[in-house]
Amino acid sequence: MTPRLPITRASAAVVALFLFALPLLPLAQDNGAPYTLLSRDGRRSIPIVVNGGRELIALDDVAALFSLMVRGDSLAGGFTITYRGRTVIASADQPMASVDGKVVALPSPVVQAGRRWLVPVEFLSRALGPIYDQRITLRPAARLVILGDLRVPRVSARIDSAGPPTRATFLVTPAARVTTTTDSGRVALRVEADALETTLPPSATGLIENIHAGDQPDTLIVALTRNAGTPRVQIVTADNATRVIVEIPPGVEPRAPVSQSPTPGAPGTETPTPISIRTPQTIVIDPGHGGDDLGVKGAGGLEEKQLTLDVAKRVRSLIESRLGLRVIMTRDDDKLVTLDERAATANNNKASLLVSLHANGAPSATPAGAEVFYDRLDREGEAAKQAAAAQATTLPIIGGGTRRIEIIPWDLAQAPHVEASDVLAGVLEEELRKVIPMSARPRQQAPMRLLSAANMPAALVEMAYLTNGKQEMDAGTDAFKNNVAQAIVNAIVRFRAMTEDRETP
Amino acid sequence: MTRNRRILVAVGGALALVAVVWGINAFGSKPAPAAPTTTATAAPTETAHITATLFYASSDGQALVGVKRDVPLASGVVEQGRQILLTELQAAPQPYIKVIPEGTALRAFYVTDRGDAFVDLSPEVSRAHPGGSLNELMTVYALVNAVTTNLPAVQRVQILVDGKEVDALAGHVDIRRPLTRDVSLVRERDSTQDPKLKTKSK
Numbered sequence: 001m002t003p004r005l006p007i008t009r010a011s012a013a014v015v016a017l018f019l020f021a022l023p024l025l026p027l028a029q030d031n032g033a034p035y036t037l038l039s040r041d042g043r044r045s046i047p048i049v050v051n052g053g054r055e056l057i058a059l060d061d062v063a064a065l066f067s068l069m070v071r072g073d074s075l076a077g078g079f080t081i082t083y084r085g086r087t088v089i090a091s092a093d094q095p096m097a098s099v100d101g102k103v104v105a106l107p108s109p110v111v112q113a114g115r116r117w118l119v120p121v122e123f124l125s126r127a128l129g130p131i132y133d134q135r136i137t138l139r140p141a142a143r144l145v146i147l148g149d150l151r152v153p154r155v156s157a158r159i160d161s162a163g164p165p166t167r168a169t170f171l172v173t174p175a176a177r178v179t180t181t182t183d184s185g186r187v188a189l190r191v192e193a194d195a196l197e198t199t200l201p202p203s204a205t206g207l208i209e210n211i212h213a214g215d216q217p218d219t220l221i222v223a224l225t226r227n228a229g230t231p232r233v234q235i236v237t238a239d240n241a242t243r244v245i246v247e248i249p250p251g252v253e254p255r256a257p258v259s260q261s262p263t264p265g266a267p268g269t270e271t272p273t274p275i276s277i278r279t280p281q282t283i284v285i286d287p288g289h290g291g292d293d294l295g296v297k298g299a300g301g302l303e304e305k306q307l308t309l310d311v312a313k314r315v316r317s318l319i320e321s322r323l324g325l326r327v328i329m330t331r332d333d334d335k336l337v338t339l340d341e342r343a344a345t346a347n348n349n350k351a352s353l354l355v356s357l358h359a360n361g362a363p364s365a366t367p368a369g370a371e372v373f374y375d376r377l378d379r380e381g382e383a384a385k386q387a388a389a390a391q392a393t394t395l396p397i398i399g400g401g402t403r404r405i406e407i408i409p410w411d412l413a414q415a416p417h418v419e420a421s422d423v424l425a426g427v428l429e430e431e432l433r434k435v436i437p438m439s440a441r442p443r444q445q446a447p448m449r450l451l452s453a454a455n456m457p458a459a460l461v462e463m464a465y466l467t468n469g470k471q472e473m474d475a476g477t478d479a480f481k482n483n484v485a486q487a488i489v490n491a492i493v494r495f496r497a498m499t500e501d502r503e504t505p
Numbered sequence: 506m507t508r509n510r511r512i513l514v515a516v517g518g519a520l521a522l523v524a525v526v527w528g529i530n531a532f533g534s535k536p537a538p539a540a541p542t543t544t545a546t547a548a549p550t551e552t553a554h555i556t557a558t559l560f561y562a563s564s565d566g567q568a569l570v571g572v573k574r575d576v577p578l579a580s581g582v583v584e585q586g587r588q589i590l591l592t593e594l595q596a597a598p599q600p601y602i603k604v605i606p607e608g609t610a611l612r613a614f615y616v617t618d619r620g621d622a623f624v625d626l627s628p629e630v631s632r633a634h635p636g637g638s639l640n641e642l643m644t645v646y647a648l649v650n651a652v653t654t655n656l657p658a659v660q661r662v663q664i665l666v667d668g669k670e671v672d673a674l675a676g677h678v679d680i681r682r683p684l685t686r687d688v689s690l691v692r693e694r695d696s697t698q699d700p701k702l703k704t705k706s707k
Contacts, residue, residue, distance in 0.1 A: 339673065340672075360640075361637025362637065363562040363643065364566025365566070366566050367565075367566050449673045449676070450677075
């Protein structure tokens with residue numbers, strides 16, 4: 001008996017050590033990109049451990065960052081967090097926690113790794129949030145944890161055109177005051193906020209060396225190449241978004257420091273306009289209905305499907321001949337096309353905007369005039385939009401490295417474009433009003449099936465009421481169709497100017 | 506025994522009547538009917554009515570108007586909803602215009618625990634639809650508003666056609682998901698009509 005004891009002890013120790021180290025080994029080596037905790041006190045990093053494809057946080061780190069009291073209970077296989085008399089209890093391998101007696105679900109189980117406890121990132125907002133004295137907001141796409149009511153607008157930067165001129169757009173949502181300063185070789189954007197959630201383009205394009213975070217948490221820097229001229233900046237706030245457009249012409253002389261120039265096309269030396277090498281933009285025109293689906297049929301026999309196709313063809317030839325843009329029609333003959341096929345045509349061709357053409361019908365002959373619709377998301381849509389924003393996935397890219405992409409459900413494609421679609425509907429209304437009568441409800445927001453699936457600014461034009469005898473007669477004339485087509489083209493020109501700072505009104 | 510039971514049924518029925526009418530007219534102008542007495546004998550569903558706000562196009566076709574109409578009283582939210590919809594599908598009272606296509610029948614009506622109502626209509630609602638965004642918005646929101654205005658328990662309405670979810674009735678309005686009440690097309694009061702016909706909109 002006695003001689004075997006040391007061996008048993010030794011082997012037990014080895015086994016214990018092994019058991020202790022086993023779960024630690026893969027965990028310790030598999031660190032994910034850290035989250036950042038934003039609070040009034042500044043920024044702190046939250047280390048992430050990746051285990052089984054799940055992002056976890058060590059409970060010790062949580063306790064330190066949030067000043068919590070944690071008591072592990074190895075017998076019961078769980079832990080208790082106490083904060084100001086309120087408690088969170090969780091157990092190993094359980095995807096849930098008891099928060100002040102209420103059970104909340106977690107996306108993955110709590111993991112016990114030796115003496116360490118690891119909790120899913122969502123533990124912070126779901127379990128700790130309800131007992132904490134400040135709001136805890138998780139923004140997984142940006143890898144941010146926000147403590148308290150901080151203003152952290154989303155800023156997404158994209159380079160629209162390599163140029164020259166090189167053009168970059170910064171979309172700030174919700175809207176915030178933005179000031180810019182331009183000095184040698186860079187443009188600094190300062191957003192009135194506590195911090196920024198940024199999505200920045202990865203690589204140098206055209207005259208932009210890179211776009212990176214500034215020294216302060218509320219600034220972004222656009223670094224320019226040596227060949228860049230004096231940047232022009234335009235700031236537009238519409239609805240609940242602020243758009244900052246930075247256009248950099250090629251430089252011809254040594255750069256001189258200048259202050260902010262909010263209006264485009266202002267300062268002195270005109271730089272020669274180089275030949276544009278950007279790929280032409282695509283506009284999608286959707287002639288409503290078709291085939292067996294006649295749409296509205298007037299008493300005089302005019303069918304909506306004919307009128308929409310006729311006007312769409314006129315719009316196409318005007319755009320192609322005058323603007324040199326690519327125009328795709330969702331149908332160019334009399335055939336039935338489903339709404340999803342129409343949206344797919346626009347999405348797959350990466351159209352920069354979609355205009356759907358229709359003619360209206362009312363239950364009496366009285367209503368008359370054109371109407372412009374843009375999409376309305378219901379509350380569920382808003383919630384889903386936020387959920388979609390959280391659904392970022394990491395994909396490997398050719399040549400090594402990874403890239404995060406956002407996944408937006410097909411039927412919510414319109415969500416990020418509603419504000420721009422409102423602007424598009426507005427200019428369509430204004431241009432149409434110059435040439436044809438408008439209805440008493442000239443611009444409306446409604447849940448429109450086609451528009452909701454469009455991943456670009458999109459609007460639907462009801463040109464006239466075919467149930468109104470006079471309107472039906474008018475709508476059949478060349479003058480009406482040409483006027484509507486021209487108004488739509490004018491609206492497209494204006495909309496592009498507004499969003500891209502290409503032309504001044 | 507049978508006599509006692511009959512009295513019980515009568516009292517119960519009358520109480521149910523009061524409860525339903527009170528519930529439906531909670532924000533309305535009508536006072537609740539007189540207190541029940543044990544002499545009430547007729548089955549309440551045969552004679553009793555509630556006043557419900559139903560939606561039609563105004564005589565000029567420009568807007569929806571809410572019109573108070575008598576709807577047979579039924580017991581329970583689902584039965585009452587069915588009665589409201591059956592009346593909504595009937596011809597409109599003068600001088601209003603019906604916005605549900607002719608021949609449309611109610612296949613089913615049910616309400617989930619979450620307060621979502623499902624209105625399942627026969628294919629005519631789509632097949633016989635005259636088209637146009639205005640007509641289609643009116644059809645959709647006459648149904649959605651009729652259910653949500655009169656049944657406080659219902660927050661959202663999903664329209665089904667022939668038992669199935671569809672994209673749209675006539676190619677414009679997205680009805681793949683339940684819709685909430687929307688009075689943007691509803692005219693406060695049809696000025697050309699009897700001022701007593703009030704619309705019920707917030």
